[in-house]
Amino acid sequence: MSKTYASFISIGAYVPSKILDNKMLEEMIDTTDEWITKRTGIKERHIANENEYTSDMGAKASQQAIERSGLSTDDIDLVLCATVTPDYFNMPSTACIISDKLGIRDVQAFDISAACSGFVYLLSIAKAFIESGMKKNVLIVGAEKFSSIVDYSDRGTCILFGDGAGAAVISATTDKDKAIIDIHASADGSYSDFLMTPAPGSVNPASQKVLDEGLNFVKMKGNETFKLAVKTLTKDVKNILAHNNIESSDIKHFIPHQANYRIIKAVGDALKLEKEQIVLTVHKFGNTSAASIPMAINDIYELGRLKENELMLLDTFGGGLTWASALVPFAGK
Ligand code: UT7
Numbered sequence: 001m002s003k004t005y006a007s008f009i010s011i012g013a014y015v016p017s018k019i020l021d022n023k024m025l026e027e028m029i030d031t032t033d034e035w036i037t038k039r040t041g042i043k044e045r046h047i048a049n050e051n052e053y054t055s056d057m058g059a060k061a062s063q064q065a066i067e068r069s070g071l072s073t074d075d076i077d078l079v080l081c082a083t084v085t086p087d088y089f090n091m092p093s094t095a096c097i098i099s100d101k102l103g104i105r106d107v108q109a110f111d112i113s114a115a116c117s118g119f120v121y122l123l124s125i126a127k128a129f130i131e132s133g134m135k136k137n138v139l140i141v142g143a144e145k146f147s148s149i150v151d152y153s154d155r156g157t158c159i160l161f162g163d164g165a166g167a168a169v170i171s172a173t174t175d176k177d178k179a180i181i182d183i184h185a186s187a188d189g190s191y192s193d194f195l196m197t198p199a200p201g202s203v204n205p206a207s208q209k210v211l212d213e214g215l216n217f218v219k220m221k222g223n224e225t226f227k228l229a230v231k232t233l234t235k236d237v238k239n240i241l242a243h244n245n246i247e248s249s250d251i252k253h254f255i256p257h258q259a260n261y262r263i264i265k266a267v268g269d270a271l272k273l274e275k276e277q278i279v280l281t282v283h284k285f286g287n288t289s290a291a292s293i294p295m296a297i298n299d300i301y302e303l304g305r306l307k308e309n310e311l312m313l314l315d316t317f318g319g320g321l322t323w324a325s326a327l328v329p330f331a332g333k
Contacts, residue, residue: 004172005179006130006138007331008123011306012064013166013298014057015285016048020162029155036159041261045162045286047147055087055094057165058143059101061294066102068332069169071137073102076169078129078138079109082118082290084319085145086111089200098141108135115195116257116318117185118142118290119166120326123314124183126170141167142290149197151217160259161218162286166294171331177309178331184240185324191228194221195319229263229317233325234270237315240325241271248273250311253300257316258282258292267315289318297330306330 021044022033036042048057058081066073079102081095088094095109114121119142126138143165152158173179199215200206210216233256241248248271256264258281268278281296288295293314300306308330315325 002174004131004133004174005176006127006170007173007175007178008168008180008328009171010065010069010169010332011166011294011297011301012061012068013164013295014060014064015164015295016046016052016057018047018049019044020047025159028152029158031155031159039262040160041282042159042286043283046164048145048163052145053087054083054085054143054145054165055097055101057145057163058094058098058141058167061143061165061167062098062102062139062141065167065169066139069171071169073104075137076104076139077107078126078135079104079107079141080122080125080138081111081141081143082114082122083111083143084113084115084197084289085148094143095141114290114318114322115320116259116287116289116292117316117320117322117324119293120183120314120316120324121185121322123170123180123326123328124185124324127180127183130170130172136172138170139167140170141165142292142294144289144291146289149216149218151214154217156222157218157220160287162288164285164288164291164295166291166298168294168297173331178329181327181329182240182244183324183326184236185322187320187322189320191321194225194228194321226260226263228321229259230266232323233263233267233315233317236323236325237267237271237313240327244327246327251277251313252310253277253279253306253312255279255293255296255312255314257318258285258296259287259317292316308333
């Protein structure tokens with residue numbers, strides 16, 4: 001019997017229409033467009049409406065990914081969502097709500113929490129389910145309403161994050177050329193205080209104290225996270241290339257997590273990548289956490305820059321701390 005592989009057959013995304021640009025932030029906090037641009041590369045980010053939730057954005061991105069896959073919702077046999085801004089913090093999962101909004105019934109659905117690394121983590125889960133023969137067509141969604149956990153008086157974080165969603169369909173194939181080549185995902189919980197939302201949770205259940213102290217907002221040790229991101233990602237992408245005997249010149253699209261242009265440039269330089277190989281959306285979307293990588297893939301897809309069989313190198317770093325990289329040929333049309 002021929003071996004079953006997992007292939008990345010389609011991409012979709014949703015970006016909310018409302019824009020928060022650097023000039024608007026200048027009116028809100030002690031910052032400048034110049035500082036934000038120079039230190040992060042971000043010019044603007046998109047913010048969901050009050051009545052627009054993580055599952056709404058995730059469902060819209062998913063709809064597009066399913067349509068582009070040539071499959072129907074009936075073909076999807078597993079729905080996975082990566083988010084740190086779920087519709088509800090405990091239950092139900094956002095994956096369940098997305099499934100319902102898409103009319104996908106009676107299939108397994110669950111969320112994972114790996115912050116910005118969530119989408120690549122999902123890719124590894126989808127690959128394992130497919131290669132084991134348990135599932136055939138897995139919908140993976142990275143969706144975030146990050147604005148719901150941002151303190152817009154904290155200039156160290158509020159300039160960075162935006163909202164949005166991206167989704168992909170990962171399907172079984174026997175064609176080795178279309179197979180996801182490798183995924184490396186890892187974590188180090190000893191750095192959990194670098195990037196966290198202290199509440200709500202079993203440590204700090206919802207209370208007046210939580211609200212008074214703003215424990216429900218994202219907290220980040222920005223500079224420490226930055227340095228560790230550059231060091232870890234550089235090592236990680238070099239390892240995955242070496243492990244698979246792939247040269248950086250063989251990569252058509254380097255699609256990093258879009259947290260900070262300076263991190264992306266440092267890793268790109270370490271790999272000696274050409275400018276054309278590096279996919280950048282950080283200037284227009286900011287950091288959308290788990291949605292960042294699929295939104296970037298969708299961006300080049302819609303620009304007509306992503307073609308069938310082209311090799312993508314994904315790499316990401318986020319709260320946990322978590323990080324991951326993946327070598328993925330695009331198997332869509
Ligand atoms: O997505 C998950 C992973 N996340 C990341 O990878 C994010 C990593 N971190 C970063 O992107 C950067 O650390 C930041 C953009 C958050 C900050 O840049 P930095 O170069 O690390 O600056 P810093 O935190 O060392 O701060 C330098 C100075 C400080 O002032 P003093 O102490 O030197 O007087 C800050 O108070 O810049 C000040 N500062 C600001 N100034 C104007 C911090 N935020 C701002 C701001 N506007 N928004």
